Amino acid sequence: MSAHCMLTGRAPGFGNTVSHSHRRTSRRFDPNVQRKRYWLASEGRHIRLTLSTKGIRTVDSIGVEAAVARIRARGVRV
DSSP: OOSOOTTTOOOOEEEEEEOTTOOEEEEEEOOOEEEEEEEETTTTEEEEEEEEHHHHHHHHHHOHHHHHHHHHHTTOOO
């Protein structure tokens, strides 16, 4: 599950591509996921997080320590 945000939990959505003749083929709507590296001062190390762009803005507003606490509360290993 590579297209998955560790903070917000945003994952791919699924739907159909509809052609001009109305043939439907399945497709996948991937979120805009980036791999970002942050300095975690409390542990004295860098961490690499897979975040959506909304998750990156959330980390910018609440801070990396609080974001890592939320991620760990969801049971994800950081």
